[in-house]
Amino acid sequence: MQTLRRWWHDTAGGLPATFWYLWAGLLINRAGAFAMLFLSLYLTAERGASEALAGTVVGAYGAGGAAGVLLGGVLADRWGRRATLLAAHLSTAGLMVTLAFTRPLALIAVLSALVGVVHSMPSPAFVAAIVDVVPEERRSRAFNLQFWAFNLGMAVASLLAGVLAEASFTALFLVDAGATLTAAAVIGWKVPETLRRTAGLRPPTRSTPGAPRRAGLRTALTDRTFLVFVGLTFVLAVLTLQTSTIMPLAMRADGLGPSAYGLVVALGGALIVLGQLFVPRLIDRHRKHVVLAASTALLALGFGVLAVADELAVYLGAAVVWTIGSMLAAPPNAQINADLAPPQLRARYQSVFYLTFPAASFLAPTLGGFSLQYLGNGHWLIVGGLGLLAAVGHLLAGPPRERHVAALRRAADRVPAMID
Structure with missing residues (x-):
């Protein structure tokens, strides 16, 4: 106890x-x-x-x-x-x-x-x-x-x-x-x-010591290391959004009704509710980019399986696989996003990062609807392949990203906070 x-x-x-x-x-x-x-x-x-x-x-x-x-x-x-x-x-x-x-x-x-x-x-x-x-x-x-x-x-x-x-x-x-x-x-x-509670912090300007030369959204939009991470997160969002945009149409084509779809989504949510609080201890000893590569590969596998799904049991099994991938991805994704932002520009970096989700909400159903209509189950093979490419991308981008974060921390340690 x-x-x-x-x-x-x-x-x-x-x-x-x-x-x-x-x-x-x-x-x-x-x-x-x-x-x-x-x-x-x-x-x-x-x-x-x-x-x-x-x-x-x-x-x-x-x-x-x-x-x-x-x-x-x-x-x-x-x-x-x-x-x-x-x-x-x-x-x-x-x-x-x-x-x-x-x-x-x-x-x-x-x-x-x-x-x-x-x-x-x-x-x-x-x-x-x-x-x-x-x-x-x-x-x-x-x-x-x-x-x-x-x-x-x-x-x-x-x-x-x-x-x-x-x-x-x-x-x-x-x-x-x-x-x-x-x-x-x-x-x-x-x-x-x-x-x-935070009104005392001054916004960064060009004259602020240690501030990036081009303070503002432009800084985030020209930060290559950050944009690579945002791009990989965008792929993760596209994969995850298949459950709420394209999968219901695929299940309907397989003769499964709204209640079956609700059960599949509810299973994923239940797994997260039961297991998410234990994830940090499981992944803390591993490097973040390795965890993200593994999680994205699980998402790719889960959605790729839908190419042969025609019964509720297969959808439920696939949901377990991609949900585990989503659970593993959440903590390192949030931590990397925070690490990559210079202290004076955290809000602006957050804005750019959060754009990945509505952008994926647009692209996933818009292209996915045509893909499912004209390619059928081939749509899920494309989704799975995209996820595997993103997993490789995390493995390649991880080490240089870690060096970039270390450099940001050294720079932040040399610059005192600007408080009114």
Whole structure:
């Protein structure tokens, strides 16, 4: 019992109350955020769209997300974290209600893009708020718990959504809106504004000692080492998003309904919920790029198996493989992203890094819809091959990236923090 208590303290102890309210808001939001998971099925089953058109509409959601990440970062620094979170959640709820009763496909595409914007806006605000309130030595466990809550919510959402979709797609959007409003209520009631806690730090300028010469987004966009990592993360995101964009269409073609799809996604979420908190101890003794190579190879294998899948049991087995890959990838991915950013430009680097996910949300369904429609099961062989190439990329990029991080740390040690 004492061992269990020590493990729990090391995993979740010492975190402030505000973090837990943020955590609760995220959990409630994700548990009800299932409408967009089933958007492709809704478009093909209810609105009569082709697979290619459905992929394009879902891609519009991803395109909106790219804008939402940048907008959320700017607003979180100008309006504040709490105000940005509330604006995003309330806007999402209104758009979900509108989508529930919208019929023209063109209008659904526009609304999907807007939902993409407001769905992505909270990401930088959540991260910024957590950094604001959690001491540096406890942030690793905070972000691990954030990832855990996200997937716990996704597991609940998938099970609920599968049942609701069998009864009514309209209910999907309305329940999603209700959950989003509940999350907004928790944030509005219990989460104070945290921006003032870091207001003392000056933004970097060319005259700031040790600051990169071209301070701003341009610095991140011209950092080759960072961009290689971002590119490999983009491939990881494309692979992971197959579960919510293309796999439901493949399962439908195999005669499997929404409840079967919900079970597959819920299995992945359950595995993460049960095992994610044990992953850090498992991988700590290994170099980060080796862990990322192994995790990406597992994702490639899991999705590649779908080329021969035609029964639910095969989909469930493949889900176990790619979920283990995702679990292994999460901690080193977050740590490398933090290591590569110069201290004065961490927020800007985060913005560029987070663009990989909405960009993948656009590319994965847009190209994947055409690929599945015209190549059939060959689509999964392409996905698997792409993942294996990314695994090799991690092995090649790892050593020079480690040298680059070491150089950044030496430079940071020579430059004192600029505090007002």
